[in-house]
Amino acid sequence: MMASSYSSSPCAACKFLRRKCNQDCIFAPYFPPEEPQKFVNVHKIFGASNVSKFLNEVLPHQREDTVNSLAYEAEARIKDPVYGCVGAISVLQKQLIRLQKELDATNADLISITHQGSISLGLGHVDHSNGFLNYPSNLSNDM
Amino acid sequence: MTLKGGTTQACAACKFQRRKCTPECLLAPYFPADQPKIFLNVHKLFGVSNIVKILKYLEPSQKKVAMDSIIIQANYRDKYPVHGCWEEICRLQYQIWLMEEELHVVYQQLEICRQQQQQQLPHDDVTSQLELGMAPRSSNALALFNQTPQPQSYNINNNNTVAAPLSVSQQHSYSNSNSVDYNNSPLYMDSKDNATNPNLWIQCPYTSNNSNSITMQPHQLVASESQPLSSVQQGVVEDNYDEMHSFFDTVDDRQSYIYSKEAYESSSEESLKDTRKCTEHVSENELKSAAACFSLTSVN
Numbered sequence: 418m419m420a421s422s423y424s425s426s427p428c429a430a431c432k433f434l435r436r437k438c439n440q441d442c443i444f445a446p447y448f449p450p451e452e453p454q455k456f457v458n459v460h461k462i463f464g465a466s467n468v469s470k471f472l473n474e475v476l477p478h479q480r481e482d483t484v485n486s487l488a489y490e491a492e493a494r495i496k497d498p499v500y501g502c503v504g505a506i507s508v509l510q511k512q513l514i515r516l517q518k519e520l521d522a523t524n525a526d527l528i529s530i531t532h533q534g535s536i537s538l539g540l541g542h543v544d545h546s547n548g549f550l551n552y553p554s555n556l557s558n559d560m
Numbered sequence: 561m562t563l564k565g566g567t568t569q570a571c572a573a574c575k576f577q578r579r580k581c582t583p584e585c586l587l588a589p590y591f592p593a594d595q596p597k598i599f600l601n602v603h604k605l606f607g608v609s610n611i612v613k614i615l616k617y618l619e620p621s622q623k624k625v626a627m628d629s630i631i632i633q634a635n636y637r638d639k640y641p642v643h644g645c646w647e648e649i650c651r652l653q654y655q656i657w658l659m660e661e662e663l664h665v666v667y668q669q670l671e672i673c674r675q676q677q678q679q680q681l682p683h684d685d686v687t688s689q690l691e692l693g694m695a696p697r698s699s700n701a702l703a704l705f706n707q708t709p710q711p712q713s714y715n716i717n718n719n720n721t722v723a724a725p726l727s728v729s730q731q732h733s734y735s736n737s738n739s740v741d742y743n744n745s746p747l748y749m750d751s752k753d754n755a756t757n758p759n760l761w762i763q764c765p766y767t768s769n770n771s772n773s774i775t776m777q778p779h780q781l782v783a784s785e786s787q788p789l790s791s792v793q794q795g796v797v798e799d800n801y802d803e804m805h806s807f808f809d810t811v812d813d814r815q816s817y818i819y820s821k822e823a824y825e826s827s828s829e830e831s832l833k834d835t836r837k838c839t840e841h842v843s844e845n846e847l848k849s850a851a852a853c854f855s856l857t858s859v860n
Binding site: 466471509510512513516523531533534 | 605607610614617629630632646647652653655656660663667670676680
């Protein structure tokens with residue numbers, strides 16, 4: 418058999434497909450023979466031809482990321498045939514919404530506390546009786 | 561393509577494959593004829609035979625949910641050809657991390673304000689001290705600082721730490737979303753991170769070397785996804801959550817997020833630094849303002 422990019426043995430894809438692994442095999446750099454399950458998963462969910470098409474559409478330096486993301490999605494779909502990796506997205510979105518609500522509530526608390534603090538100090542408070550009325554403006558005139 | 565003698569249009573799947581769409585067509589319920597793009601995306605990623613295989617082993621009640629998730633997954637792959645759903649997951653994790661940081665800052669500010677409030681409760685003590693021109697207790701330094709007219713440089717600090725916490729968080733989020741290096745961000749998980757961050761449960765397990773970690777770098781996040789946090793939140797959440805919300809309610813909530821200890825500490829340190837600056841400036845002006853108070857106030 419022809420050598421793959423990294424070793425003399427065929428890549429995991431060609432091994433699985435029982436075909437000759439050429440030097441220009443598109444799968445060879447990304448499916449090393451030491452990780453057979455990676456290609457098995459990808460082949461099961463997406464199929465070799467679809468993966469090959471995706472790899473041909475992206476730039477060469479993007480192919481490793483493409484393969485890894487496909488492998489991740491394939492494994493997620495095998496583990497969870499109903500939701501796949503989309504379940505993770507849903508959970509994260511819920512968490513984000515929950516955090517946003519908490520942030521809004523906490524900001525509201527902070528604003529209300531600082532507002533109460535201003536009132537208690539008599540800042541611009543008309544009913545204050547011990548001469549702190551117009552306190553800041555008087556100070557600015559003097560200073 | 562329409563059926564002979566019938567008014568039912570062929571589903572998008574059968575239209576694409578140029579075959580007769582029978583009433584028993586498995587894919588017809590999921591791919592209406594007026595949305596060919598959806599089927600194209602799914603077909604490009606999975607292929608018809610693989611979809612049929614996935615559906616074959618599911619309960620009837622699960623098929624619709626599964627198909628919806630397949631369609632979403634295919635749409636993400638169409639939108640992000642290199643990273644697919646992983647890009648969305650990384651983006652959400654980063655937003656969660658940012659929001660956690662904001663929340664931490666706001667909680668700190670809240671704690672400071674509550675402490676101030678508790679210390680301001682004996683109100684008569686403060687006013688009498690001010691009237692006598694005495695320096696207030698050091699714990700009231702910030703309270704006095706809030707009263708006095710601040711020089712120009714104070715306004716920014718004051719606003720940042722007390723009066724307008726939202727501006728701090730917004731600044732924080734803007735700076736983070738526009739300038740972070742995703743390659744070195746906490747979301748870039750490698751084998752070391754997996755060991756040190758047990759909270760990580762969303763793991764992309766494939767790398768060239770280690771079967772339990774990733775080396776994938778979401779380059780595209782830097783180039784295309786830098787947006788102010790609020791608009792990203794609205795866009796991402798509204799666009800995507802609605803279409804999944806209805807059937808993902810059954811998914812168990814798992815409290816998990818990427819947490820960067822360094823960033824957390826640095827942001828908290830920054831807010832504390834701002835607070836300290838305020839108090840230092842307050843101590844410089846304390847006597848001055850206290851003296852002014854003495855000259856202006858009158859005791860009734």
